[in-house]
Every structure is written in C-alpha cells, then in structure tokens.
Amino acid sequence: MAMTDSNYIKIFTGNLVNAQHIKQNLEDIGINAVIKEQNESNLNPIFGGHLLQEIHVHKDELDEAVKIVESVRSNQEAL
Incomplete structure (x- = not known):
C-alpha cells in the first residue's frame, strides 16, 4: 500500500x-x-539520526483511532 x-x-x-x-x-x-x-532529518541512525515511526489508518477509522492514541498518551503521561 x-x-x-x-x-x-x-x-x-x-x-x-x-x-x-x-x-x-x-x-x-x-x-x-x-x-x-x-x-528524522534524513540522517543515518548510526551517525546520530533517530528513526521515527508513523502510524497511518484508513480515514473511515480515524475517529476511533484518534481516541486510542489519546488514551495511550494520557496513560503514559500518568506514569
């Protein structure tokens, strides 16, 4: 895809x-x-670049997916 x-x-x-x-x-x-x-910054991770992960979802599932991301983030901040 x-x-x-x-x-x-x-x-x-x-x-x-x-x-x-x-x-x-x-x-x-x-x-x-x-x-x-x-x-990140198109740098090689060996030389100090950081690999970031992007999560993509189908637009029809956006509302529910955003709720999950917000829930996970608030649980992590509470730790």
Missing part, C-alpha cells in the same frame, strides 16, 4: 515502542494500522 493513498491518514509519529503499543491497541479493536518508518 502506498502512503500517498489519500484514504490513509497519519495519526501518530513517535518512537518504535510507543508506535507498537498504539498499533496493538488499534488492532485489538479491529483497526488495521500501518506503520511507516521515518528517518
């Missing part, structure tokens, strides 16, 4: 651990999330 497909919308950008956690929560409620890796 191409990320240029206008039917998919980015709902999260962050580190791998958080992205995997959010993706699992989305899948638990039946939302198919796609993770795309982004290299």
